[in-house]
Every structure is written in C-alpha cells, then in structure tokens.
Amino acid sequence: MITRLTLVNFKAFRRLELTLGPLTLLTGLNSSGKSSVLQSLGLLRQSFEDTELPRADQGLLLNGELVELGSARDVLHDDFGPADELEDLGVTDTPAVAVVVEADGEPFSFVGRYDAEQPDEDVMETLVYPTLPLFVREPFQYLHADRITPAVTYPRSRRIAIDRGFLGVRGEHTVNYLRHFGEREIPDGPLRHARASSPQLRDQTVAWMQELCPGVNLQADPIEGTDSVRLSYGFGGTAGINATRRRRPTNVGFGLTYALPIVVACLTATPESLILLENPEAHLHPKGQSRMAALISAAAATGAQLVVETHSDHVLNGVRIAVKRGNLQADDALVHFFRGNGSGAEVISPRMDKDGMLAQWPEGFFDEWENSLDQLLD
Structure with a gap:
C-alpha cells in the first residue's frame, strides 16, 4: 500500500x-x-x-x-x-x-x-x-470523470477486460467484464450486499445499483458476429437480472451508466x-x-x-x-x-x-x- x-x-x-x-x-x-x-x-x-x-x-x-x-x-x-x-x-x-x-x-x-x-x-x-x-x-483501476455515456453497444475486448481485468479509463470495458465474470462470487465481507439474490458479481452489482435506483436490474449480452456487447436495464423490483421488458441505456439516463464502472471496480477490489x-x-x-x-x-x-x-x-x-x-x-x-x-x-x-x-x-x-x-x- x-x-x-x-x-x-x-x-x-x-x-x-x-x-x-x-x-x-x-x-x-x-x-x-x-x-x-x-x-x-x-x-x-x-x-x-x-x-x-x-x-x-x-x-x-x-x-x-x-x-x-x-x-x-x-x-x-x-x-x-x-x-x-x-x-x-x-x-x-x-x-x-x-x-x-x-x-x-x-x-x-x-x-x-x-x-x-x-x-x-x-x-x-x-x-x-x-x-x-x-x-x-x-x-489496478483508474476511472476518469469522463466515463461512458448511455449507448446501444460497448466494446468487447478479451485482452483488456478479460486477460487484464481492466475496465478502461472511461469504464468502456465494464459491460464486457461483467458479461464474462458475472458468475464470480464476491467474498464474504463488507462488499457483499446482504439483499442480493446471490454472492455472484452480477447479482451483487444489481443489488448495489438498486441502492442508486430502486428496482433496477441489468443484463449484459454479446452481439453475435461483432466485437461489441449490449447492456440493457429492467425495472420491476427483482434482485435478479430477468425482466420481461428491457430498456436500452439511451432511454434510461446518465446516472446509472455513469455509476456502473464505479460499482464494478469497487466490488472486484482485492x-x-x-x-x-x-x-x-x-x-x-x-x-x-x-x-x-x-x-x-x-x-x-x-x-x-x-x-x-x-x-x-x-x-x-x-x-x-x-x-x-x-x-x-x-x-x-x-x-x-x-x-x-x-x-x-x-x-x-x-x-x-x-x-x-x-x-x-x-x-x-x-x-x-x-x-x-x-x-x-x-
């Protein structure tokens, strides 16, 4: 340190x-x-x-x-x-x-x-x-004040998000990181949210995001045949990621997308x-x-x-x-x-x-x- x-x-x-x-x-x-x-x-x-x-x-x-x-x-x-x-x-x-x-x-x-x-x-x-x-x-993570804004797609880079575990200075690789490592468990301790549906990173991220916007859930999916991934939000009070109606980030606002890299960076801290x-x-x-x-x-x-x-x-x-x-x-x-x-x-x-x-x-x-x-x- x-x-x-x-x-x-x-x-x-x-x-x-x-x-x-x-x-x-x-x-x-x-x-x-x-x-x-x-x-x-x-x-x-x-x-x-x-x-x-x-x-x-x-x-x-x-x-x-x-x-x-x-x-x-x-x-x-x-x-x-x-x-x-x-x-x-x-x-x-x-x-x-x-x-x-x-x-x-x-x-x-x-x-x-x-x-x-x-x-x-x-x-x-x-x-x-x-x-x-x-x-x-x-x-290491370094997230600038100028972070990702709501968009339809985000980059899918194995080297940056998966091999290096880096979210990008704008958090642009967060969605792909979450897609790939979503099932990793957050160790028992201060970071694990008590109301999350499971200790997995995906559900822990949702639980902490609900602290910022009650009822929100999120989903990260690859777009086949491209080097991009898609992020979507749902609203329905569930602590999971399933929802019948998904909303693209461009229809939700800046706050959630801006905060997402911070949440993931903190949850994955060692x-x-x-x-x-x-x-x-x-x-x-x-x-x-x-x-x-x-x-x-x-x-x-x-x-x-x-x-x-x-x-x-x-x-x-x-x-x-x-x-x-x-x-x-x-x-x-x-x-x-x-x-x-x-x-x-x-x-x-x-x-x-x-x-x-x-x-x-x-x-x-x-x-x-x-x-x-x-x-x-x-």
Missing part, C-alpha cells in the same frame, strides 16, 4: 507531500491540483506496468492509455527548482520532475529529466531505483488493488452519492486502496457515517483539502475521529450550503 506521495516540480506543485491511506479523499476548488495527484500515479503505472525492471531509456510516458499530460513543457512546474529528493539522487544540474512513492515502508523515486532543447517531447528520460514497487503490477476514482458522484442524486460513499468505504475496508477525487459533501458525509458505524476505521479515512494560495496550491488535511467528526473545517471546505443559508436568512 502507498503511504506517502511526494511530487516535485510536477504540474501545479513545486513540492507536495501527501499522506495516503486505504481511503483518501481529495477535495477542493477546481484546478487546485487534485487531478495531478491521480495523474502522477497513473503516469507511473502506464510507464512501467509492462516492465520487470525500470530502464532509464524507457522514460516517463506522458501520453498513453491512462493519462495524456501533453509534453514535458506541460508537466514541468513553472517555478521549478531544486529539492532534497532530486539532490539525493544526484540530479542537480538539470530541470527535473520527481514522483516519490513510499510503499510498504520503502521509498521509490521516479525522476523525469527535462530537456530544454526538446521541450515538446512526450517522453522524459528517467532515473529510478533498480526495483519497481509492487503497485505498478498489482490489480487487498492488493489500487483504485483511482474521479468524481464518483457524477450524475447521481444526493442519496445515491451517499450510498456510493458506503460502497467505496466497503472496498477500502476489504484492504484495497482507493484515492478518490470528489466535489460532493454527500460523499464526504457518507464516508464519515461509515467511520461512525465502525464499517471503516477512522485512521483509514484521510481527507485532503486543496486550495489555491496565489502562487500554487496548499493542502489542508482535517483529521477524522472515530465518530466521523473532523478536527477542523477550513474556509471553503464544503461550506457553501451554510453560506447560502446565511444569505437566505439574512
């Missing part, structure tokens, strides 16, 4: 040191650096996932399946400068970015050299330790998993956002690690409720609030106690409801 992440000269940060836990919520204003944290981890994964040993000539791959960061010019912080992390690795005479990951008690440093003569290159020469952290090869989520609350009503937080907390309680970017106070409160109910340990839920300070971004980290209470509530931290109420009552 990753316990600490340090970014040096990376995008919005001259230097950022961030503690990570089983469940880490990243909150704050837009363009304050939250996404950069997720992107840095995605960058390492796409650069070294397929290698046994890191090679300096392989480099940091700025554009790939997981993240598209542009060129080295886009990644290097505007006010870049030296740092202890760089000097310790002997990098003192060239501009560079660094991502330092502390995992299982050991630091791993990835340094990308900035070549001023080729600032528009999308590969940065790297200097790293001779071994790679396990997280670049362990089960103690070795690293899951990065952007805005899991998107297109969900407040109750659905709270229940989504319960699912995310349950995934963390199984031993998986989740880093979640959110703008929702309902997600925050859902995690706080999970802590208060004892479904997640307080020390396992970390909250980081990002806000601009004029020259970059600063991070405030309110501590959560066992009752779900936060030690501090800084200005701008989910206080708009109170601000609006004050204006209404004025």
Whole structure:
C-alpha cells in the first residue's frame, strides 16, 4: 500500500507531500491540483506496468492509455527548482520532475529529466531505483470523470477486460467484464450486499445499483458476429437480472451508466488493488452519492486502496457515517483539502475521529450550503 506521495516540480506543485491511506479523499476548488495527484500515479503505472525492471531509456510516458499530460513543457512546474529528493539522487544540474512513492515502508523515486532543447517531447528520460514497487503490477483501476455515456453497444475486448481485468479509463470495458465474470462470487465481507439474490458479481452489482435506483436490474449480452456487447436495464423490483421488458441505456439516463464502472471496480477490489476514482458522484442524486460513499468505504475496508477525487459533501458525509458505524476505521479515512494560495496550491488535511467528526473545517471546505443559508436568512 502507498503511504506517502511526494511530487516535485510536477504540474501545479513545486513540492507536495501527501499522506495516503486505504481511503483518501481529495477535495477542493477546481484546478487546485487534485487531478495531478491521480495523474502522477497513473503516469507511473502506464510507464512501467509492462516492465520487470525500470530502464532509464524507457522514460516517463506522458501520453498513453491512462493519462495524456501533453509534453514535458506541460508537466514541468513553472517555478521549478531544486529539492532534497532530486539532490539525493544526484540530479542537480538539470530541470527535473520527481514522483516519490513510499510503499510498504520503502521509498521509490521516479525522476523525469527535462530537456530544454526538446521541450515538446512526450517522453522524459528517467532515473529510478533498480526495483519497481509492487503497485505498478498489482490489480489496478483508474476511472476518469469522463466515463461512458448511455449507448446501444460497448466494446468487447478479451485482452483488456478479460486477460487484464481492466475496465478502461472511461469504464468502456465494464459491460464486457461483467458479461464474462458475472458468475464470480464476491467474498464474504463488507462488499457483499446482504439483499442480493446471490454472492455472484452480477447479482451483487444489481443489488448495489438498486441502492442508486430502486428496482433496477441489468443484463449484459454479446452481439453475435461483432466485437461489441449490449447492456440493457429492467425495472420491476427483482434482485435478479430477468425482466420481461428491457430498456436500452439511451432511454434510461446518465446516472446509472455513469455509476456502473464505479460499482464494478469497487466490488472486484482485492487487498492488493489500487483504485483511482474521479468524481464518483457524477450524475447521481444526493442519496445515491451517499450510498456510493458506503460502497467505496466497503472496498477500502476489504484492504484495497482507493484515492478518490470528489466535489460532493454527500460523499464526504457518507464516508464519515461509515467511520461512525465502525464499517471503516477512522485512521483509514484521510481527507485532503486543496486550495489555491496565489502562487500554487496548499493542502489542508482535517483529521477524522472515530465518530466521523473532523478536527477542523477550513474556509471553503464544503461550506457553501451554510453560506447560502446565511444569505437566505439574512
């Protein structure tokens, strides 16, 4: 598990040191650096996932399946400068970015050299330790805020969904994954929904989706003679997948289809998993956002690690409720609030106690409801 992440000269940060836990919520204003944290981890994964040993000539791959960061010019912080992390690795005479990951008690440093003569290159020469952290090869999901929208068909790729078990950054391979692995059982524990008709992934997915939309059920079918699969919804109160009248996603709305990859990613989490989520609350009503937080907390309680970017106070409160109910340990839920300070971004980290209470509530931290109420009552 990753316990600490340090970014040096990376995008919005001259230097950022961030503690990570089983469940880490990243909150704050837009363009304050939250996404950069997720992107840095995605960058390492796409650069070294397929290698046994890191090679300096392989480099940091700025554009790939997981993240598209542009060129080295886009990644290097505007006010870049030296740092202890760089000097310790002997990098003192060239501009560079660094991502330092502390995992299982050991630091791993990835340094990308900035070549001023080729600032528009999308590969940065790297200097790293001779071994790679396990997280670049362990089960992994990264779901962007821009996820799949309701459609008639979705791709059917054996290599991505079945061989790699990857849902795609937009969740585009979720339907095929569910079609193939639907009979797998969810282990007994926090993730297994008590009201599901069986412990199988298909029925567990339906049960959690019913938390977002009561009575819904879903079905994933291959389309013969094509490389596509079809998703359909039914409504009838059953906890199974059978229904007499099926509805295509385009006639149901955004919320269910947008949430489906998040649900499947959480349900299939293992103690070795690293899951990065952007805005899991998107297109969900407040109750659905709270229940989504319960699912995310349950995934963390199984031993998986989740880093979640959110703008929702309902997600925050859902995690706080999970802590208060004892479904997640307080020390396992970390909250980081990002806000601009004029020259970059600063991070405030309110501590959560066992009752779900936060030690501090800084200005701008989910206080708009109170601000609006004050204006209404004025």
